[in-house]
Amino acid sequence: MIAELGHFALILAFAVSLFQCIVPLIGAGRGWPAWMEAARPAAIAQFGLVGLSFAALTVAFVTSDFSVQLVYNNSHSAKPMIYKISGVWGNHEGSMLLWVLILALFGAAAAAFGEHLPPSLRARVLAVQAAIGAAFYGFIIFTSNPFLRFDVPPFDGRDLNPLLQDPGLAFHPPFLYLGYVGLSMAFSFAVAALIEGRVDAAWARWVRPWTLAAWVFLTIGIALGSWWAYYELGWGGFWFWDPVENASFMPWLLAAALLHSAIVVEKREVLKSWTILLAIMAFGFSLIGTFIVRSGVLTSVHSFASDPTRGVFILGILAVFVGGALTLFAARAGSMQAKGVFAPISREGALVLNNILLAVAALVVFVGTVWPLVAEMFFDRKLSVGPPFFEKAFTPFMIVLAFVLPVGAIIPWKRGNLRRVLMPLRGAIFLTLAVMILVFAVSTGRSGLAVIGAGLGAWLIFGALAELWFRTGSAGLSRLRRLPRADWGKALAHAGLGVTFIGISLLMAWQVEDIRTARIGESFQVGGYDITLSSVEELPGPNYISTTATLSVAKGGRAVAVLHPEKRIYPVQAMPTTEAGIDNGFFRDIYLVIGDEQQDGGWAVRSYIKPFANWIWFGCGFMALGGFISLSDRRYRVAAGARRKTAAAVPAE
Secondary structure, three states: HEEEEEEEEHHHHHHHHHHHHHHHHHHHOOOHHHHHHHHHOOOOOOHHHHHHHHHHHHHHHOOEEEEEEEHHHOOOOOHHHHHHOOOOOOOHHHHHHHHHHHHHHHHHHHHHHHHOOOOHHHHHHHHHHHHHHHHHHHHHHHHHOOOOOOOEEEEEOOOOHHHOHHHHHHHHHHHHHHHHHHHHHHHHHHHHHHHOOOHHHHHHHHHHHHHHHHHHHHHHHHHHHHHHHHHHOOOOOOOOOOOOHHHHHHHHEEEEEEHHHHHHHHHHHHOOOHHHHHHHHHHHHHHHHHHHHHHHOOOOOOOOOOOOOHHHHHHHHHHHHHHHHHHHHHHHHHHOOOOOOOOOOOHHHHHHHHHHHHHHHHHHHHHHHHHHHHHHHHHHOOOOOOOHHHHHHHHHHHHHHHHHHHHHHOOOOOOOHOOOOHHHHHHHHHHHHHHHHHHHHOOOOOOOHHHHEEEEEHHHHHHHHHHHHHHHHHOOOHHHHHOOOOHHHHHHHHHHHHHHHHHHHHHHOEEEEEEEEEOOOOOOEOOOOEEEEEEEEEEEEEOOOOEEEEEEEEEEEEEEEEOEEEEEEEOOOEEEEEEEEEEEOEEEEEEEEEEHHHHOEEEEEEEEEEEEEHHHHHHHHHHHHHHHHHHHHHHHEEEEEEEEHHHHOOOOO
């Protein structure tokens, strides 16, 4: 009965989304206030209905209702409760239900907190948001119904993919979808502005918080996925340029570009057309990511499904919304005239360069991701585009971006003098050179990657600190405490990017790897550490059988850690997984993996010493925290901007 209630609520949400799409749009076109106002209760009702549907599916998973086909295919009675819950979205149908739930959540948030938006713009934004929702409701109901039942319920389920039975993967998809789907708000604002034919500073002020929130959630989601790949897959990497990894990375790059571009529109009312185009393309790449994950056209360990019918449906959604928005953009492009001019050496010029670098970097990732498909379709050749291509083609743009960011953050609007701009950065330049000299001294005889990467990371960190000090003027520390939160957030995000730069470059340059066969009781040395394989035993888990090794790590005769890497077998799916044993440290990780038993009685052991590995995720955390701090700034709230505008319109008595 609960599953049927969820199905019925989903159908009702579909009907409400159609109402929300049509009625407010007509009302905005004809100036009918009541019809425009209908969008707000409809958006809230839609969220309530899809929330009820999602809750019903969650109950089915928690109670192990194996009469529901989705529960049977993705759960098991012996599975821990956290993975019964995460199993709701650990599959194609459930993840799409989570998609529309978050889509409706953003629409309801815009309805609840957008009371200061112009009524016609709000109505159009909510109508476009509902149109996207209606398309995905139709996709779920007609091709991916999560509430289908068996006539005769089976005794137990087939279990969730063992790779997904991990805390990192339990929280990774919700955050990623909050970012993916959050970009739909920027898209809806862009299309609504195109329909109205007006893009101005107020529009940019309204769209920035939604874009920033989506970017923050994407940052957290990508970081969680990278962290999971690092410790769960057992290969020791944090990024593999997998098609599905790239599917989330491309919208992240474009969302970052959109954030910076919207600043120019708000402050100077230029780059209007470019900002609208970025809003369309950022969400468009989110839809492309959905297509990659669910169509089966590209192979990935992360893919949810390989159903061509579903892929065609999503491709149709992509064509209708992105194609329609681009057509509308072409029709309205002439009305989006820039009001200001600026010199190449200016804050606007730096932000334009920032946008070009981020957009081209996203294009490079896109080409590398889809090229194997293009080569197979048109040239009948099977190609593999791996990390070497991305590292060589993508890295130069990031190097230039890192170099430009601190300068662009300080340079004045409209026109600047590069020599004067570099004066406040003298301390940052000196400290950066000191870091580079130190890293060079430590890494003598190794790759120059460490020196360049650490230097760029230090430049970003010290540049962010220099910018904060520059903003205090002559007031010093007293002014520093009163700086707007957005300034603190921006500085923290830029510094976080610098920390990530340092972590990636030093990890890649200084990592030590050892692969060998070791017998029980045997010791070997890796990167100055003495590692001893003490024992290997078979242990039962909640729903798996574990082959657990005990490895002791010492340095200079002093015990450092005792690690327990595992190989797990999940009997229901007869699938093995690897659990690395990791001793986390601020400056290094000791990373051990146990393999299969060899014919000579030894065990395959992979050992890594990974310098500064955790700095990668520290940096991502700083970026996300910086975004949250910026969101808390009152200037980011629509209401604050609207009140200022209203107050300015009231004549003095």
